[in-house]
Amino acid sequence: MQSARKLFYLLVSLVLSLPATAHIPVSATDWSPEPPPVNLLFPSDADAILSFKFKADLDNKLLYTHNEPFDYCSWQGVKCVQGRVFRFVLQSFGLRGTFPAGTLTRLDQLRVLCLNHNSLTGPIPDFSSLVNLETLFLDHNSFSGTFPLSFLFLHRLRALDLSRNNFTGPLPLNLTVLDRLNYLRLDSNRFNGTIPPLNQSFLQVFNVSNNDLTGPIPVTSTLSHFDMSPFTDNPNVCGKIINKPCRSSPFSESPSSAASPPEQLNQNSQGQLAALSPSISKTHKRIGIILGLVIGVVILIAGILSLFALLKNRRYQFDSKSTMYKVNTNAINTTTQYVNTELDGKEKQPQVPQFQEKIGNFVFCAGERQLYTLEQLMKASAELLGRGTIGSTYKAVMDYQLIVCVKRLDAGKTKITSGERFERHMEGVGGLRHPNLVAVRAYFQAKQEKLIIYDYQANGSLFNLLHGSRSARTKPLHWTSCLKIAEDVAMGLVFIHQKSKLIHGNLKSTNVLLGPDFEACLADYCLAILADSTSNDDPDLVGYKAPEIRKSNRQATFKSDVYAFGILLLEILTGKPPSQHPILEPSDLPNWVRATREDDSEDINCLGLLVEVAGICSSTSPEQRPAMWQVLKMIEEKVKRFNNPLLQVHIRQVNELQAQGLDLAAQNQGPPRRSKSRNQPTDFHPNPADPAQTEGYHLFIQDAIEYKKRVRQQAKQYPSLL
Numbered sequence: 001m002q003s004a005r006k007l008f009y010l011l012v013s014l015v016l017s018l019p020a021t022a023h024i025p026v027s028a029t030d031w032s033p034e035p036p037p038v039n040l041l042f043p044s045d046a047d048a049i050l051s052f053k054f055k056a057d058l059d060n061k062l063l064y065t066h067n068e069p070f071d072y073c074s075w076q077g078v079k080c081v082q083g084r085v086f087r088f089v090l091q092s093f094g095l096r097g098t099f100p101a102g103t104l105t106r107l108d109q110l111r112v113l114c115l116n117h118n119s120l121t122g123p124i125p126d127f128s129s130l131v132n133l134e135t136l137f138l139d140h141n142s143f144s145g146t147f148p149l150s151f152l153f154l155h156r157l158r159a160l161d162l163s164r165n166n167f168t169g170p171l172p173l174n175l176t177v178l179d180r181l182n183y184l185r186l187d188s189n190r191f192n193g194t195i196p197p198l199n200q201s202f203l204q205v206f207n208v209s210n211n212d213l214t215g216p217i218p219v220t221s222t223l224s225h226f227d228m229s230p231f232t233d234n235p236n237v238c239g240k241i242i243n244k245p246c247r248s249s250p251f252s253e254s255p256s257s258a259a260s261p262p263e264q265l266n267q268n269s270q271g272q273l274a275a276l277s278p279s280i281s282k283t284h285k286r287i288g289i290i291l292g293l294v295i296g297v298v299i300l301i302a303g304i305l306s307l308f309a310l311l312k313n314r315r316y317q318f319d320s321k322s323t324m325y326k327v328n329t330n331a332i333n334t335t336t337q338y339v340n341t342e343l344d345g346k347e348k349q350p351q352v353p354q355f356q357e358k359i360g361n362f363v364f365c366a367g368e369r370q371l372y373t374l375e376q377l378m379k380a381s382a383e384l385l386g387r388g389t390i391g392s393t394y395k396a397v398m399d400y401q402l403i404v405c406v407k408r409l410d411a412g413k414t415k416i417t418s419g420e421r422f423e424r425h426m427e428g429v430g431g432l433r434h435p436n437l438v439a440v441r442a443y444f445q446a447k448q449e450k451l452i453i454y455d456y457q458a459n460g461s462l463f464n465l466l467h468g469s470r471s472a473r474t475k476p477l478h479w480t481s482c483l484k485i486a487e488d489v490a491m492g493l494v495f496i497h498q499k500s501k502l503i504h505g506n507l508k509s510t511n512v513l514l515g516p517d518f519e520a521c522l523a524d525y526c527l528a529i530l531a532d533s534t535s536n537d538d539p540d541l542v543g544y545k546a547p548e549i550r551k552s553n554r555q556a557t558f559k560s561d562v563y564a565f566g567i568l569l570l571e572i573l574t575g576k577p578p579s580q581h582p583i584l585e586p587s588d589l590p591n592w593v594r595a596t597r598e599d600d601s602e603d604i605n606c607l608g609l610l611v612e613v614a615g616i617c618s619s620t621s622p623e624q625r626p627a628m629w630q631v632l633k634m635i636e637e638k639v640k641r642f643n644n645p646l647l648q649v650h651i652r653q654v655n656e657l658q659a660q661g662l663d664l665a666a667q668n669q670g671p672p673r674r675s676k677s678r679n680q681p682t683d684f685h686p687n688p689a690d691p692a693q694t695e696g697y698h699l700f701i702q703d704a705i706e707y708k709k710r711v712r713q714q715a716k717q718y719p720s721l722l
Helices: 002-021 044-056 069-074 149-153 173-177 267-274 278-313 374-378 419-430 462-467 479-500 558-574 586-596 601-617 628-640 644-659 700-713
Strands: 078-081 084-089 096-098 112-114 119-122 135-137 142-145 159-161 166-170 183-185 190-193 205-207 212-216 236-238 315-318 323-328 340-343 361-364 381-387 391-397 403-409 440-445 450-455 512-514 520-522
Touching (some): 044 069, 044 084, 069 078, 149 173, 361 419, 479 558, 479 601, 558 601, 558 628
Parallel strands (some): 084 112, 096 119, 112 135, 119 142, 142 166, 190 212, 212 236
Antiparallel strands (some): 078 084, 315 323, 361 440, 391 403, 403 450, 512 520
16 A cells, blocks of 8 residues: 555656656757657647657757647737738747748648758748748758758749748749749858749849859840849859950950060070171061051951841841841841741741831830840740730740740731821820730831740730630639639739720630730730721631621720620630531520539539620620629629639649640649648638528529629729720
């Protein structure tokens, strides 16, 4: 009995001593902490933070405890919104350890993460799950490894600081996909390779100094705004921005030995020179004079011939496997330019337009500085992307890795307009700036030649996404993609109609391009006014033309844009081009869409409103079509019924497929079904198959009445275009 009592007291004393021993300071080499116990009752965010502390806080600086998991929102550096961690800031906390995988990256509602000014080491884990992250500061640590490619999936990221670490390897060239960045610091690491051609229009803070970067600095509209300081301490970079020319040859010129005579001559040589007779000296002088005259005449003749050949044969050309885009210049009195297109390796011989009045105007739009000259543009290598209603489009790759899209207007398909009228029109179109418009950067015009320069969109067009390879049957897009693309296109059209009072006039799937974040961006807008109505119709455009302008060759109107949007929306929903659309009554459209989508009941429930919108927009009577701002309101109301995270998940998956080089159209299966993981927020997004959440989709008339009531309350902001 006494021994049992002693054993009991011994156990009690051991239990009571546990909290005290937990705070005994010992070095990491002598003691390895136990991982936090797994508790399924923990909130997922609290569990993620404690798991991070276990590896990143070896000195126990953070006073977090698993005994009070439900108070994690009051922990040091933690801020929550509706019970989810929104900010996690541990700047200058003296943290020592590593950044373990599968910890903070589970905080899927995290917007701000700051771990700067600590002593964290090792590689960076996969960040691709933090799709809502906007600010990431990891500077002043000892992180190592290459640039984390998972950062390229953080499309909401606005600030990124990796400075003063030990990162190595090249910077990814597709760093441009982070198009919302306004703060980017990568200085004081060991990055090598070339500088990416950053073109983020909002970038205000940028620094890549003190690295091992090499090669020319890309001349982009973004990088050109910075001075030399962000590029210093990279001995092997060059370019116009830092006023350091790039050598075309890796070998430097060595000075001639004759240019630097020896400092001293030995006395024997001096004696021989002094012993020369006067006659021999005079003969050498005559020979030297004659040789000098001959050499001078030869140099003069060679210079004249070279100048003549340069003026006569100077040419600026677009070189391509299938396309040659040339401008020949004769600069004796006035400049004569022409554009000659070669297709399939066979040179055509068109009439050479003579521009004897003036060289032409090369103008950058919206007050942007001139980043390149016409000469540099014409020297760019080019690839023919396609031929459209009023001209051909080329991808032009200039020096310094700058890529633009050049549209050459076909004189046979455009009206004969004065230079002043064209300039006024392009000033208006070039001043339009919107996230869902492909920006017009510059234009060029001469007597019979007109070029329009756009931003190049590397992700291709909506046509390619919908139809993919013509030899393969592609599945229609998932409903989340349909909804997002429809909203993007509608916002772009509303901006054109409201801001400029102009008409797109050329809306089709090939003129909807996919931006860096796979947002839909309109191209070739507001150029229909330049088209010659008597020229042959573009076969790809006929299906989008409203009946009232298809037969009479009338100019496009606001309502014809709405009709084209309705046809485009049906193309998005069904994956079929307009040439394959049957003539149906609006009431028959849902059945046809259901048949094309293989009777996917979930998709039909989710897309019911979009089918109705497409039916009203494509009405044969222009009076029955709504204005685009009304259409946008209907779609926005639809978007509100489903939380945006679902759309963002699908967009992220599409980006992942693009990064892996897969066929987007063939692989587009939509986002996965909602999982029951405890790490997922309870209010993540509603189940679209739930009838309670999709009720009223078929009651479009009642919904439309409500939309109109709401819209009329905001009529001052959206004046009617009826």
